[in-house]
Amino acid sequence: MRKVRASIIGFGSVGQGVAEVLLKKDDELKSLGIDIDVVAISDSRGSEVNTEGIDLKAAIERKRESGTVAVEDLTGEYVIRNVDHDVVIETTPTDIETGGTGLVNMLAAFENSRDVVTSNKGPLTLKYQELMQAAEESDCKFRFEATVGGAMPIINLIKSTLAGNEIKSIEGILNGTCNYILTRMMEEKASYEQMLAESKELGIAETDPTYDVEGIDAACKLVILANSIFGQNATFQDVEVTGITKITPESLALAYDDGYVIKLIGEVKKDRLRVSPRLVPASHPLAVGGTLNVASVHTDLAGTVTVTGRGAGSIETASAILSDVVSIYRE
Amino acid sequence: MRKVRASIIGFGSVGQGVAEVLLKKDDELKSLGIDIDVVAISDSRGSEVNTEGIDLKAAIERKRESGTVAVEDLTGEYVIRNVDHDVVIETTPTDIETGGTGLVNMLAAFENSRDVVTSNKGPLTLKYQELMQAAEESDCKFRFEATVGGAMPIINLIKSTLAGNEIKSIEGILNGTCNYILTRMMEEKASYEQMLAESKELGIAETDPTYDVEGIDAACKLVILANSIFGQNATFQDVEVTGITKITPESLALAYDDGYVIKLIGEVKKDRLRVSPRLVPASHPLAVGGTLNVASVHTDLAGTVTVTGRGAGSIETASAILSDVVSIYRE
Structure with a gap:
């Protein structure tokens, strides 16, 4: 069984979809040899960090009730750089002008030797070669099936x-x-x-x-x-x-x-x-x-x-993210 | 680079399609980290064996001119049991009454710790569990994307x-x-x-x-x-x-x-x-x-x-076989 520590950076509809899917698919993932703990979740107002594994159900409820998952005033980038984990699930909104926080987050992930799975088109549209090079230099995996066509498989196909x-x-x-x-x-x-x-x-x-x-x-x-x-x-x-x-x-x-x-x-x-x-x-x-x-x-x-x-929908997009996570860590 | 020694057992249209595709895709396979040598080809009349790697172009031409690839009076099963190689590409005709030579060949492959990639539906229709168990006990890979829908990806999808x-x-x-x-x-x-x-x-x-x-x-x-x-x-x-x-x-x-x-x-x-x-x-x-x-x-x-x-066609079916081979040996 491979123990995988993940962060979810961006907790809008896709990020929450990922949390829901991880909750629902715990047994299936274990049958594929993957035991995932989400150790950090960030949205634009802050983060929750728990190195023992976050209670995803409670996090989703808190987000829906209070509008944020934040319990600490930490940015996604800070979490990526400072919380020990294996994979950054990057689901912040697409910004095709500058790449936005998504670009900053992905580069920070590779600098800290963390794999990245993302649904965020912005950084890939603007800085594809730079991101691939950063991933390769850090020997990290970089997967983005969810960026094209949601649940319609195309890149991995x-x-x-x-x-x-x-x-x-x-x-x-x-x-x-x-x-x-x-x-x-x-x-x-x-x-x-x-x-x-x-x-x-x-x-x-x-x-x-x-x-x-x-x-x-x-x-x-x-x-x-x-x-x-x-x-x-x-x-x-x-x-x-x-x-x-x-x-x-x-x-x-x-x-x-x-x-x-x-x-x-x-x-x-x-x-x-x-x-x-x-x-x-x-x-x-x-x-x-x-x-x-x-x-x-x-x-x-x-x-x-x-x-x-x-091509869209939070659970459908989360499904594509899940298949990327599985492709990296399955035994 | 992974060196892979393969046999092609069954040299009708699908088997010849596999040989053609391997000839054509040598560079692409090497770029995926796979260097394939076909060390044996068998049809119903005999076999060609060459542990240095068969000249596939000559084998295809001989088959088309003389109706057989055979230069030695050896069966596919004999080749599977006695020629040292990694993967059996089993493309004999489907027999859904008994499983035919395909069933014999697949079981012989697993007994001798060889992986199997096949387009032959018969054995899988009749003896699926037995074949899976034989593959597992020998720690062998068993892939059969080509059996359903030819070039339409479904099982691996x-x-x-x-x-x-x-x-x-x-x-x-x-x-x-x-x-x-x-x-x-x-x-x-x-x-x-x-x-x-x-x-x-x-x-x-x-x-x-x-x-x-x-x-x-x-x-x-x-x-x-x-x-x-x-x-x-x-x-x-x-x-x-x-x-x-x-x-x-x-x-x-x-x-x-x-x-x-x-x-x-x-x-x-x-x-x-x-x-x-x-x-x-x-x-x-x-x-x-x-x-x-x-x-x-x-x-x-x-x-x-x-x-x-x-769903059919020799090159399309060979494409599915190729994707199975790649899925087993790519680095």
Whole structure:
């Protein structure tokens, strides 16, 4: 049995999802040879530290009641540097302008020889090579399945089950909010504005939806795929991006009459990174509806492999984080 | 660099596909830390053995010209028992009545402490627990991704990228020949007999198509999933099986008018193994056409993850075998 001490840095919906999943999956993890103790949890207001292992149920309840997990005035970075543990589960919010505290936290983790599992796209979009180098120099593991497509497996799918294949290109729907809006516009023959409003009411779109509907979120995920799968050194600037805000219900209806749907497709290959609305045959594996994410991986040996799954949700994202933790420590 | 000595036992289309892929992927394998030498190849007429490493290109050419790879009168089993090597790549034809030479070969491999990677469904359908026990007692690895869905990743997908999830059920299209016939019957409003004939002409259906069209092949794959994913001890007898031979173009047309397609769906959950034609909404992720295979995995954390890929083909099947080899020996 491998004893693993973890911190959860960032205790919003994903961080709490991780705590819930660790609580629920204690037996399954032990059957895989992994005994996890969470020794620190941090949010933006402070931290709880307990080297004997934090009571996760109590921590989640305190967060929900008081708005913070903090019982001590310690930052996530302080915890990463000073509390002895093996893996930092980094779930602070994505900041694609500067990388935010996530970047600081990941670099601090590697400096202190701690592995990192993250759902935070910002640092990976901005500083992929620097982070990989820091991880390698410290002989640390760095896993980020949760950054692309939530519970839809893609990075580990390619690295493990498609090992040996040359990956020619990847294309897919990498943003569930856009997929929901486009699906509903077609179903209801309604305008972008109407269906954006519906998405906000349902909590599918954020109050400021720019990041999703302008294609920025999908572009960040493409950058992570380009760097991790294709060995590129891309950043957000390298992606041609067009969002969905100018699509009309009339264009969706015309496409449908010819057997097509319009989807916001991200595409990555050696010489091109692009996010744009594209026509997809209605019977094509990429033509999935609702908030689903989907990716087709084009390979030399296996042909095309397509995977579909839930791209968001706290438990779904925590599931991807869990699979990364298992991949590092299973016996 | 890990030096791996392999045998290829069975040198039909899959075995030759493995040899082709090993030739083509020598550099990629070395970059993953694996240096493979094939020290023996056997077909039903004999073997070639070369402890320095066989010239795979010459072996493939000889097989194609003379119909056999044999240069010595040695059986696959003899080679497995007597030639020093690490992994047996077992690609003899599936025999679901007795397990055939495949069963003998796998047990011989474990007795001699050799790992096994296989595409042969027969032994796994008949003697799963016995084989697993033999592998465990000899501390050998046993991998069989290629037995279910060819290049469509499913077993390794669940065991690695969905690790930690409880698998509630799996349903999917596990036979490309049936999918092709049903897809074409709908497209052409043609009878089962007509489209079976077309499939035979195209080499998609075998001369005796019973194994595919009666649902037997899909049932074998379900048994392997039931045993490997759900820890059952099922055999072919435990599957309720209905094939596609009685489906009419009229029923397909009626379904289509209501927005459905008819697919031969295999379903495995704790208390039920079933292969039967079922109605699937035309926009559902399982509604893929042509010869594609597809599987939806229903989980507690990740929700439903669906994967689509090519279920057959020598290079596609060899790709699955390659990923298994990599999973055992990569550094």
